[in-house]
Amino acid sequence: MLLTAVGLAGSANAQLPGLSRRGPAAPVLQGIDGLRADFVMRSGGDTVYFGTDSAVLGPPARATLAAQAQWLLQHPAVLVRIEGHADASDTRSHALAVGARRAEEVRDYLVLLGVPAAQLGITSWGKERPGAGRAVTVLVR
């Protein structure tokens, strides 16, 4: 993709030397930041929360995920990463597993609502980002 773009710019420059003095193109503001903002606004949030040591989705989490699923179905080209977090009071490895399990539950629920699994990547931060809390964040990427 990058190579193609560079190639085009190169050949454009070769044919129309004046173009190179035209200044930078308008930034692609429909890019990642715009998509993220739209996703958060229309889903009511990118983060869902869990009870202590739990990976069970409560009603508020399900409502948020339903809105996220709708948005993702409307944006089939957008990929997201589902990031799971655990408590700082957990032990290191168990926290990684708890974060992964929460992220899996969120992915399973989004798939249940019809979102293609190919749109959804997952990871776990365990307790390595203690500010996040007992949460799963769905991050547009």
Place this chain on the structure above:
Amino acid sequence: MSKSQRSIVVGFAAVCLSASASAQQPGTPAATVVAIPPLATPDSGQKANQSLAIAWQATQMIASDLRTTSELMPLPPSQKDFYSYPEVTAPTFSKWRSAGAKTLVTGFVQSRSDGRLTFGCYVYDVEKGRELARKGFVVAGDEWRRAAHKCSGLAYSAVTGAPGIFDTRIAYVAESGSGDGRSRRIAIMDSDGFDHKYVTGGQAIVLTPRLSPKAARLAYVSFAGGQPGIRLLDLDTGNERPLLAAGGINFAPRFSPDGSRIVFSMMNGTNADIYVASASGGIPQRLTTSPGIDTDPSFSPDGTRIVFESDRSGTPQLYVMSSDGTGQRRLTFGSGWYAAPDWSPDGQWIAYTRRGSDGRRIGVIGSDGTGERTLTTGPGDEGPNWAASSRDIVFQRTDAARRNQIYRISIDGGEPRKLEIPQDGADPDWSGVMD
């Protein structure tokens, strides 16, 4: 090593002295007093001066090594107690008897024509007037510290019957900054704090370094690939690779006692299960299938069994199984959580992190399920790891400001002692004795 690091280490030795002195509480058995006259040399002329300078430093290092133990109490070495070379193997005992010493360590340093050094070490029972152990070591000139550690280990083993822990290394995660943005690098140092170095850059989050038994290789978890995954690093060559060519989130690696296999956890959907794989690559074999989180596996020292943590009963508890995954049975039945087990090198104990409503503490339980007791007061302790002696444990302590430090505690009790390291530290791992 810089001068400032050196002075930190000297400071650590001084702290150890006061800590071990105060650890002599009523009821704990008295430490064996050890006399260590200055190591001698058979060399002559200019070489003799060089060898004697190294011999004196080595003598002091042996004393400071033994001072870190709860079982041995070295008399402060004095250059007035100088031994001639022949006296090394024919010492007089009466002087040490009257000084209260039960054990005597003598030795020599000899420079070889190839530039290397020969160390000779002898351990005597002062009361009986007989030799307990002797050993020789040949090392490069700049590696005299390792030879001194070997002498310390010889003396420690002769008195206690347990392996010495002086020629060992400690790996840990060095942390700088705090909170979500802190940078983390894996550091490795000699167990006395010398030769401290970083083996990963600070770009990716790294966790749970685990040294191979003789500290030649390192397994650890890295987030470099976007998901947590185990990587293997050869510490001699610097070669590095992922443990698995493909697969999901995998973590909690530990070497088998012979270093040939790695046992670890991998996610299967919402389950974490225990797997074992060859340390040289290949397809992993799945050992547990129960629903829930099975993690933090640790081999028994004979390699036939594995202790691990599982929440299959509702809360995390410790379980033991054969190393092929058969015969899984529950080991702990207490309230709260039991997590992060580590099997002691002598096979007798399993150390663990116990989490209750009021914090996390380090405890031990016999590998037969008896003799459970709590060693630390918490409230932020986790990740115990045994020294080769099976008598000391290192662990991570998180303070109220969420900063991590590494502490060491004897299973006989006493106060934990903080390891002096350049930054904050987490996830300590103590190697076996090196070759």
